[in-house]
Amino acid sequence: MADESYDVIVIGSGPGGLSTATLLQKRGVKCLLIEKNNLLGGKMISIDKDGYAYDLFPHGQVPMRGSAFEPIFEELGVFDEFVPALEPDDPRDVITLLYRRSDRKEYNRVTQGQAMADPGPFFELWDLEKEQQEAVVKIMAEMSLMSDDEIGKLDGITMDEWLAERDVPGPLYNYLGFHANASLAEPIDLVAASEQIVIMKQMMLQGGGGQYKGGFGGLTKVMAREFEKNGGTLIRNCKVDKINIEDGAVTGVATPEGTFRAPVVVSSAGIQPTILKLCGEEHFDKTYANYIKGLVPGWxxxxxxxxxxxxxxxxxxxxxxxxxxxxxxxxxxxxxxxxxxxxxxxxxxxxxxxxxxxxxxxxxxxxxxxxxxxxxxxxxxxxxxxxxxxxxxxxxxxxxxxxxxxxxxxxxxxxxLTRDSVIEGQGGECVGLAQIVGQCGSMKPDSKAPINGLYIAGADAGAKGMGTHQSALSGTAVARMVQQYLRGRAKMR
Ligand SMILES: Cc1cc2nc3c(=O)[nH]c(=O)nc-3n(C[C@H](O)[C@H](O)[C@H](O)COP(=O)(O)OP(=O)(O)OC[C@H]3O[C@@H](n4cnc5c(N)ncnc54)[C@H](O)[C@@H]3O)c2cc1C
Missing domain, CATH: 3.30.70 (Alpha-Beta Plaits)
Structure with a gap:
């Protein structure tokens, strides 16, 4: 199989890489998708073993309505296979919440419908006085009514700083501290207010905590099947060792199965492993290499x-x-x-x-x-x-x-399972790069790397929101950028 040529090589079959590869292949771009594991899906991998079917990690989709996977399934012509396992208006008790206030010994326990659909159970959980309930509703309403532009202006301040300007009842502050950990794997005193508010708004207006029939891996299976059905080449159990670069442009990748050639390489192996290891920092100017080294991994x-x-x-x-x-x-x-x-x-x-x-x-x-x-x-x-x-x-x-x-x-x-550790303390990230001030929204790393034909897809570049959703958004955007690049290249020939 070695020495074959493709239009695009995509490294990694997590939600970022798989979205890019599937969309490009559907649009007639000849793609090779290389995944180092046998099972596809990256961190959103689902396991089917000994009669049990489950996600390897605890996953919930935010937003439930309007997730980034919907348009992908639509474009692939398989929208009927996009099957959320929970309708946004499912009337059952969905969540059991346990919470203890610092002035109490015991935990309160309530069950409620879908995340944030009704503040009533939270008021009960938090034991709120009427005045505090009003203050909570005011802040929640403010978050849910903010426009994208208004949210975008909060890239430069932390959630903690945003809340400090408001009258926030203690239990709401503590909930948002917990939420920053649970939804973003970040601390409230570093997480960008824009990232956390986007997710809170989605949870309130579009539902949160969803799942899919067959787990998140159900989405992976359909996208991978369509990728191959549309003529894409998929190689599993193959770890890319090197992204080949000549005269400032990518030429393909080197793997234990041989060299594959393409004018475009899209990597979802993580921005730091991609730049510092797969490419090698010698291909970039010092400022960019140092910028990449200085990026902070998420928890x-x-x-x-x-x-x-x-x-x-x-x-x-x-x-x-x-x-x-x-x-x-x-x-x-x-x-x-x-x-x-x-x-x-x-x-x-x-x-x-x-x-x-x-x-x-x-x-x-x-x-x-x-x-x-x-x-x-x-x-x-x-x-x-x-x-x-x-x-x-x-x-x-x-x-x-x-x-x-x-x-x-x-x-x-x-x-x-997913990303190499190339700088101290990095490798086991839950989402990807930390969604903290300086690394989000307008300050998020660009998907287009400063080498011709090199793109970063997935949680580290180009999008915002919760893990799988932002990775699929990033993959979708990269597919568009790659097509534009290939069209420009074709015109110049
Ligand atoms: C414990 C845990 C809980 C989470 N909870 C949620 C949640 O509730 N909701 C949510 O939306 N998100 C959640 N996430 C985050 C989400 O899973 C990730 O943000 C998302 O999967 C990142 O997608 P990605 O495509 O950027 O990267 P990954 O999913 O990491 O995919 C990268 C792929 O590239 C492959 N690869 C890497 N290097 C190479 C190489 N050299 N050669 C070939 N292949 C390579 C890897 O094997 C992998 O398949 C959670 C993650 C974890 C770990």
Missing amino acids: AFTSVRYFLDKTVMDTAMYVMYSDESWLNTERFDKMKNGEIPDEVILFMVNHNFYDENAAPPGKQVLVSGTVCSSNPEAKEIEGLWKRMDEQMQEFFPEIWQACERREYNGPKDIAD
Whole structure:
């Protein structure tokens, strides 16, 4: 197969790379998609094993209506296969929330419909006085009514700074601190207000926490099938070693299976691994190489999967936090230095709620996560697993007792599965680059790298919002940029 030529080579089959490859191939551009793993999907990988079907990591889609995958499925002509596992107006209790105020010993527990659809359960959860309820509604309304332009003006300030200018009831501030961790894997004192508000607005107006039939991997399967059906070439189990560059332009890639040639290479292997390792910093001017080295990776999520011998969970998501358990920078630094907190946040997904065949009859699988550092060598991970298990035993004894088997996962597994660690502390990122001030919106790295024919797709470049959604948005935008570049090249010949 070596020495074949393509119009475009795409590295990686996560939502970023797969969106680019599938759309380009559908539009008649001859693509080669190379994935280092056997299973496709990157971080949104779904597993189908021993009668269980689940996402490897706890995933929820934001937004549910108007996700970036919708237009892709439409263009591929397979919109009937875009099947959210939960309708935005599903009347069932979907989320179980547990929250403890710092002035209380006990956790409050409420169940509610879909995320943010009704503030009533939050008021109950937070035990709010009437005046505080009004203040909460005012801030939520402000976020949901902001235009894209207004939100875009908040790239340069943190969510913490934005809230400091408002009268924010403590429980709302603490919820947003938790939300920054759970939805963005960031601390509220660094996350760009624009990124967090975009996601909050989407959750309120377009629904949040959705899933797909067959997990997120169901989307991957359809897109990969269409890619091949439309004539695309897919190589699995093949790790790209090098992006070949000659005279300031890409010429293809080198892999253990040989060299493949193309005038365009789109990489979703992460901007830092792509520039610093696959290309090599010697191909870029010092300013750009230093800029790439200085980019801050996002935090990671460490996860535990609980395989249960009976059906014990009745809602789709379990969310647990207290005023003390969500992490700002100060608390995170303490954790990194070995002080495992007494309580951790938990974000848990029950796949059986979405799909009754997600486990063998009468059994269940729950995927649970909490934030941690993206450093594959992070020291806090085992302590966090222990704390997660202790919380399960204490707060969900019925789940703990039903547990047949557990699987533990941390940033090292995420790095091994998806992106190489090329600078210290980086590799296990949950989303991608940190969505913090200086790296978002107008300051987000450009998908077009300063080498002719080189593009970055996925969570690190070009888009905003929650992980899978922004990766698919970025992939869609890169497909357009690549077509334009190829058209320009053709005209010049
Ligand atoms: C624990 C966890 C929880 C998450 N929760 C959510 C959530 O609730 N909602 C949400 O929307 N997002 C969530 N995300 C984030 C989301 O999964 C990612 O942001 C998204 O998958 C990033 O997409 P990507 O295409 O940029 O990169 P990836 O998904 O990382 O895909 C990159 C692909 O490139 C391949 N690759 C890398 N290097 C090479 C190479 N040299 N050669 C060949 N192939 C290569 C990798 O194997 C991988 O398949 C979560 C992620 C994790 C880890």
